[in-house]
Amino acid sequence: MNVHDTKEKIIQIFMIKTKKIVKEIEQTEDIICDICGKSCKSFTDFEYLELTATWGFESNKDGEKWDAHICEKCVDEKLSFINFKKINYF
Numbered sequence: 001m002n003v004h005d006t007k008e009k010i011i012q013i014f015m016i017k018t019k020k021i022v023k024e025i026e027q028t029e030d031i032i033c034d035i036c037g038k039s040c041k042s043f044t045d046f047e048y049l050e051l052t053a054t055w056g057f058e059s060n061k062d063g064e065k066w067d068a069h070i071c072e073k074c075v076d077e078k079l080s081f082i083n084f085k086k087i088n089y090f
């Protein structure tokens with residue numbers, strides 16, 4: 001009796017019927033920089049800074065949610081004035 005037969009036996013004992021299905025999943029294909037319009041794709045992943053804000057009732061943007069993805073080049077060239085809090089995780 002091989003592993004497949006054993007699994008079939010267990011399934012029969014518990015009266016569980018199974019079937020194989022093909023599931024479609026959504027996968028990120030690309031992330032575009034919201035400053036330069038270029039791809040944030042690197043060799044194996046995406047490299048970007050994500051800026052998000054959910055504005056509250058005391059702001060002039062109440063009920064708005066803002067989101068932006070910025071590529072590393074634009075972070076270095078255009079956002080260097082921001083005092084980012086940096087943590088080295090290595």
Ligand SMILES: [Zn+2]
Pocket residue numbers: 033034035036037038070071072073074075
């Ligand atoms: Zn950019």
